[in-house]
Amino acid sequence: MNDEKNQISTASEQSIAIPDNEIDLRELFFVLWNRKWLIIATTFIFAVASVIVALSLPNIYKSEVLLAPAESTNNNSLANMAGQFGGIAGLVGVNFQNNDGSQAGLAMQVIQSRQFTQMFIEKHDLLVPVMAAEGWDLSSNNLIIDEDAYDTSNARWLRAPDGLRGAKPSAQEAYEVFVGEYLNIQQDEETGLYKLSISYYSPYLAEKWVSWLVEDINDVMRERTIAEATKNLEYLNNQLDKTSVAEMQSTFYKLIEEQTKNLMLAEVQDEFVFKVVDPAVVPELKNKPNRALICVLGTFLGGIVSCVMVILISVFRKES
Secondary structure, X not given: OHHHHHHHHHHHHHHHHHHHHHHHHHHHHHHHHHOHHHHHHHHHHHHHHHHHHHHHOOOEEEEEEEEEEOOOOOHHHHHHHHHXXXXXXXXXXXXXXXXXXXXXXXXXHHHOOHHHHHHHHHHXXXXXXXXXXXXXXXXXXXXXXXXXXXXXXXXXXXXXXXXXXXXXXXXXXXXXXXXXXXXXXXXXXXXXXXXXXXXXXXXXXXXHXXXXXXXXXXXXXXXXXXXXXXXXXXXXXXXXXXXXXXXXXXXXXXXXXXHHHHHHHHHHOOOOXXXXXXXOOOXXXXXXXXXXXXXXXXXXXXXXXXXXXXXXHHHHHHHO
């Protein structure tokens, strides 16, 4: 009998609890319904604000180039020489260089380095486009310069100095903006190909900058190889003059031969580290912003915020 009474009481509690939950949901619905105009007005304000924000954002165009690590004809011979005479070459202070994937990976790190970026910006006079541009005029094909940052008529920077950073942006600032906002590098692990891209206000400048980057990194890496090979050859010739051991002389001759080949290839190859698989083009369509998505998300956020606001107002009024 006691068990039956307990079951009956439990069932009665459950039957009472369910309507309570239904009443809470109904009450929540009526609270939102009664404040529907506030919800609509708030959502409308968010929607208008999101449209204004979306329209105020400048178009960003992305130009990219597909690169493959260059393969020199002396790669196999250098690898064989490194295996046969690597120990001796190390003792005499000679380093073998191959234009393989590791060289390409090093080149990509060089592109993102402060020294290379500073050289690139100074060489092509990009400080104003990098640090003062805020848009692009399609009709005149000119950049829109922030007048509060740079005076184009007098070629003078107008920023207020901040600590160690003066009115003119430093090389470190330009590096942070260029690498952080405009430059992007991706590698396909399966194919080993690299995608080097620039996202910028002007599609024409984006294409130019990508092409310049490929040319400059090939030049920089070629100059490094030429300098190192020249240094190695000078050292090997000096060591050859000092030794009279026939076996050592034979080794030095082979090392000199390979270093000479390496030097010759570096001097004649334009695409020294990277070969262009798919060149950069002027993009016809913008890459971002996605204005429709911004408007949808802004409107949705407005609806959520207005509903939460109405619920909190109702709760506070009940508690007071």
